[in-house]
Amino acid sequence: MVGSVLLERMMEEKDFDGSFEATFFTTSNVGGQGPNVGQSSPPLVDAFSIADLSAMDVVVSCQGGDYTNEVHPKLRQSGWKGYWIDAASALRMKDDAIIVLDPVNRAMIDKGLQDGIRDYVGGNCTVSLMLMALAGLFEKGWVEWMTSMTYQAASGAGAKNMRELVLQMEKLGAVDPALKNDRANILDLDRAITKVYQEDSFPKENFGAPLAGALIPWIDKAMENGQTKEEWKGIAETNKILGTSQTIPIDGQCVRIGAMRCHSQAITIKLKQDVPMDQIEAAIASHNQWVRVIPNTKESTVAELSPAVVNGKLIVPVGRLRKMTLGPEYLTCFTVGDQLLWGAAEPVRRMLKIVLC
Ligand code: HSE
Numbered sequence: 001m002v003g004s005v006l007l008e009r010m011m012e013e014k015d016f017d018g019s020f021e022a023t024f025f026t027t028s029n030v031g032g033q034g035p036n037v038g039q040s041s042p043p044l045v046d047a048f049s050i051a052d053l054s055a056m057d058v059v060v061s062c063q064g065g066d067y068t069n070e071v072h073p074k075l076r077q078s079g080w081k082g083y084w085i086d087a088a089s090a091l092r093m094k095d096d097a098i099i100v101l102d103p104v105n106r107a108m109i110d111k112g113l114q115d116g117i118r119d120y121v122g123g124n125c126t127v128s129l130m131l132m133a134l135a136g137l138f139e140k141g142w143v144e145w146m147t148s149m150t151y152q153a154a155s156g157a158g159a160k161n162m163r164e165l166v167l168q169m170e171k172l173g174a175v176d177p178a179l180k181n182d183r184a185n186i187l188d189l190d191r192a193i194t195k196v197y198q199e200d201s202f203p204k205e206n207f208g209a210p211l212a213g214a215l216i217p218w219i220d221k222a223m224e225n226g227q228t229k230e231e232w233k234g235i236a237e238t239n240k241i242l243g244t245s246q247t248i249p250i251d252g253q254c255v256r257i258g259a260m261r262c263h264s265q266a267i268t269i270k271l272k273q274d275v276p277m278d279q280i281e282a283a284i285a286s287h288n289q290w291v292r293v294i295p296n297t298k299e300s301t302v303a304e305l306s307p308a309v310v311n312g313k314l315i316v317p318v319g320r321l322r323k324m325t326l327g328p329e330y331l332t333c334f335t336v337g338d339q340l341l342w343g344a345a346e347p348v349r350r351m352l353k354i355v356l357c
Pocket of ligand 1 (some may be wrong): 123124
């Protein structure tokens with residue numbers, strides 16, 4: 001799915017402009033027809049063939065961590081010196097890999113290229129989306145610590161999960177139409193929905209639980225300290241991308257909700273000092289061309305700060321910005337971003353462009 005979004009974005013941006021020759025690899029359809037990207041399209045090549053991969057100057061993979069873990073070490077052991085660019089977590093925290101989010105850490109990427117770093121990895125989606133929204137505050141050095149409570153879309157779990165979410169919605173929508181009538185007793189409708197959740201045929205093979213009309217407050221594996229791995233990535237990857245000399249504490253709870261492909265986050269920031277709101281908004285808004293500061297009004301929030309609006313777009317709105325009643329150094333905000341674009345494919349696409357320049 002990330003690969004499809006990456007290809008769509010590359011076509012939109014006319015990246016296949018003839019300045020490089022693309023070879024398409026596959027793990028399942030060797031010899032099949034490659035995608036039509038406006039270049040000649042030779043048959044798909046075996047993605048496990050180290051000989052074929054090592055003929056490339058740059059390998060871009062959207063296959064996920066298992067593929068990277070299997071192929072990357074063999075490719076490097078074969079003496080391959082090309083650039084490896086992927087979006088999997090397998091290499092992210094290695095010392096000789098850079099997590100790429102160029103609107104935030106372009107200087108680190110440029111230094112890495114100069115220093116001969118060869119592995120460039122897209123970050124965790126919640127981390128990348130949070131930084132696209134709030135890097136202006138980190139850049140000013142104002143953040144003492146942060147918590148992020150996430151509302152993560154089905155797409156983060158994969159294509160099968162997106163389908164399962166819609167199947168779950170269909171099951172809920174298929175209760176007796178008489179119960180949905182305005183004059184019917186609402187508690188009868190509620191009881192019917194609860195009963196659907198308990199049916200053996202309720203589709204939950206992928207999520208392991210109902211998500212439609214519900215939520216799942218657990219994402220990824222358990223860590224030893226009670227965090228989930230998704231929650232641990234918040235502190236580990238953010239600090240690595242920012243290249244902080246002193247770790248900025250970040251923690252929170254990561255929750256799967258029934259959105260299709262936009263992750264949202266409610267954030268609390270402890271500022272190092274009482275920074276006025278106009279300066280905060282200016283720092284956020286001026287950081288990059290995709291972030292949007294949304295006025296803290298009901299009309300603007302409902303109209304502009306929702307997965308339904310941001311789906312499929314590169315903009316990263318940040319709203320509900322205000323000082324908390326806890327004190328003038330406590331800032332809260334809410335942000336939404338497309339998990340498949342800035343959360344996955346876009347940093348990888350842009351890294352490829354940087355390497356090709
Ligand atoms: N781990 C994320 C999620 C997606 O499950 O939503 C990948 O960054």
